[in-house]
Amino acid sequence: MAIETIVTPELISRYTQAGFWGQRIWTDYIDATSERASSRLALVDSAGRLTYSELRRAIDRLALHLLDLGIKKEDRFGLQLPNWREFVLMRFALAKIGAVAVPLPADWRRKEVEYVLGATEATGVLIPAGFRGREYVPEYEEVARALPALRTRLVTRADGGLPAGWRALADLLDDPIEARCPRDLLRSLRPGPNEVDLIVTTSGSTAAPKLVVRTPNCFLTTTRQFVEHRGLLTERDVVAGLAPVARGVGYWIGVAAPVVAGCAMALLEQFTPEAALQWIAQTRATVAIAVPAQIIKMLQVPDLERYDLSSLRLFVNGGAAIPPSAAEEIERRLGCTTMSARTARSRAASRPARRSTTPPRSGFGRSDDCSREWNCASSTTRGARCRPGRRAKSPTVDRICPWAFGEPRTPTGNCSTPRGGSGAATSASSMRRGT
Secondary structure, three states, rough: OHHHHHHHHHHHHHHHOOOOOOOOOHHHHHHHHHHHHHEEEEEEEOEEEEHHHHHHHHHHHHHHHHHOOOOOOOOOOOOOOOHHHHOOOOOOHHHHOOOEEEEEEEOOOOHHHHHHHHHHHHHHEEOEEEEEOHHHHHHHHHHHHHHOEEEEEEEEEOOOOOOOOOOEHHHHHOOOOOHOOOOHHHHHHOOOOOOOOOOEEEEOOOOEEEEEOOHHHHHHHHHHHHOOOOHOOOOOOOOOOOOOOHHHHHHHHHHHHHHHHHHEEEEEOOOHHHHHHHHHHHHHOOOEEEEEHHHHHHHOOOOOOHOOOOOOOOOEEEEOOOHHHHHHHHHHOOOOOEHHHHHHHOOOOOOOOOOOOOOOOOHHOOOEEOOOOOOOOOOOOOEOOOOOOEEEEEOOOOOOOOOOOOOOOOOOOOOOOOOOOOOOOOOOOOOOOOO
């Protein structure tokens, strides 16, 4: 099934001419960093470290193996993984060949998994052999029987033999397939920046997960705002990903932003407040991303001061608002700036580290006023709709006007209409979304 979006040629032309959208895709950033700084640290997780040259080599090799397995452009591929390097490798290997990643939270069970993989018509999946005492392969044997289209089934970190129909990811990563392929094969298959490369899940108003389609340009606009205009990340940073990378800010700040900045991501495998504090100290993280519940638990650790957190300069909170008292306690006890992920995209960011003082000439330097051409769908702090051309009172609500963020964040749909709405997504409607 082809993926429909509201990204029309006219929209692409307007945003490109305005300087919001460009021609780069995610893997272009990885390739560029590996060329200019091949030995720079790219990723740290429970399995060790990868430099940018090692990251690029693994992504390219995996992309070639996916082609060899029959994965094609626009094929959807489920990723149900914890905060492991394999998530990053597969996410960008799929992007390199024009396939679409469908991240799934590691704690989801069969009902949610089967619904999303079925609704997206996924043709493949990558899962861990086990995590937190749970065996994934037996569960997915049942899912595969219900979804026969799920023909490519990969497992990572498996110790023993696998059932028929499954392959170990390690075998692919250990096989230098690039020696048997044309040198420019991946370059010839490079997708465009306005083609769908990601389908993320969200929830809140329906029982079943909703599916949101993303293109590189859609997501890069927000990420470049965080990295380039706000100046919140540099190539010297190490970002501690404490939130799950399969959803929301865990992916945006924990994976996407480091890729654009060319800095390191440090993915914490399993959160406990003590493990998170130790991870920041161990990796010498300069930036951390977590959700409010995680942050509050970290602040409740009795001997918090015994952890060396002197490297930390910015703590980004995402997913929901954090109590002001907790934010103040972070700054007082951890000695760093704290910031909402949503605020980090806006012009109202409070005390951002290394904030840019000269906005670029592109649209990122616009004011908070709503564009008069938009029928603004944002809300003010009192819930009133913000009229076109009028200043939004607070950039802290869902569906904020694109210009209140200083960027054209094309609205995403939750139902059959590209412009959104309420109600449960269905297999027939969930793919028809804007980016």
